[in-house]
Amino acid sequence: MRATRTQLAGYDSMTGAKRCTQKEMILNLFHSPFMTLTRQEIADRTNLRLSSVCGRVFELLRDGELKVRGSQKCAATGADNETLGLPATI
Template sequence: MRTTHTQLAGYDSVTGAKRCTQKQMILDLFYSQHLTLTRQEIADRTNLRLSSVCGRVRDLLDDEALKVRGTQKCVATGVLNETVGLPVKDAA
């Protein structure tokens, strides 16, 4: 993945504590394993900037706290967007 100097500077400017708080805000949205949201829906519900949401969701995906659970077509643009949600536990 390529990143620009500006992207790296922006990421570094967010303190670790703020990143943890934003990640927790996002995780708190997922009260059920059945709930899936797009990044834009997360941004709308948390009042975080979409760029911040994208970064924190990537962190949560890397940590396996969230999983990509499908796609949803945007009604405004017609573009397919990933939906994320809590990992689904297999019934054993």
Template sequence: MRATHTQLAGYDSVTGTKRCTQKQMILNLFYSEHLTLTRQEISDRTNLRLSSVCGRVRELLDDEALSVRGTQKCAATGVLNETLGLPAEVTA
């Protein structure tokens, strides 16, 4: 599905500062390299809408600031959800 001009304009109207603040809020949750969270858990802990979390997580994954670390079964739905965490250190 392609985004319309109105949708793109709406996205662009959100300031870069707001997006950066949301990304920093998400990164601040990962105080340990062993901690992993689902997108829903991130949403619950930050009080950000799930759609905002998904967008910022995608950007953080693209920036390699976060990585997919596994999956976790949702207790309510039984669906497998990705767990996210800080990238594992690459050893030479």
């Protein structure tokens, strides 16, 4: 899916501090390395828009701060949703 010019302009106008705050909000949900959440669960718990969660999760995955840990079926749609969690530490 491609972002519209309006979406890109909105993202660009957001300060770096706000983006970091959203990332911190997401990371703060993971209290242990065993906890996993879907993007929708993250959006529900942080009151962030799902589109914002997806953008920040993309950045966190890219930076190695989160990992895809599996998937679960959505009860409403039957679609598989990735579950995310902290990287496993050895």
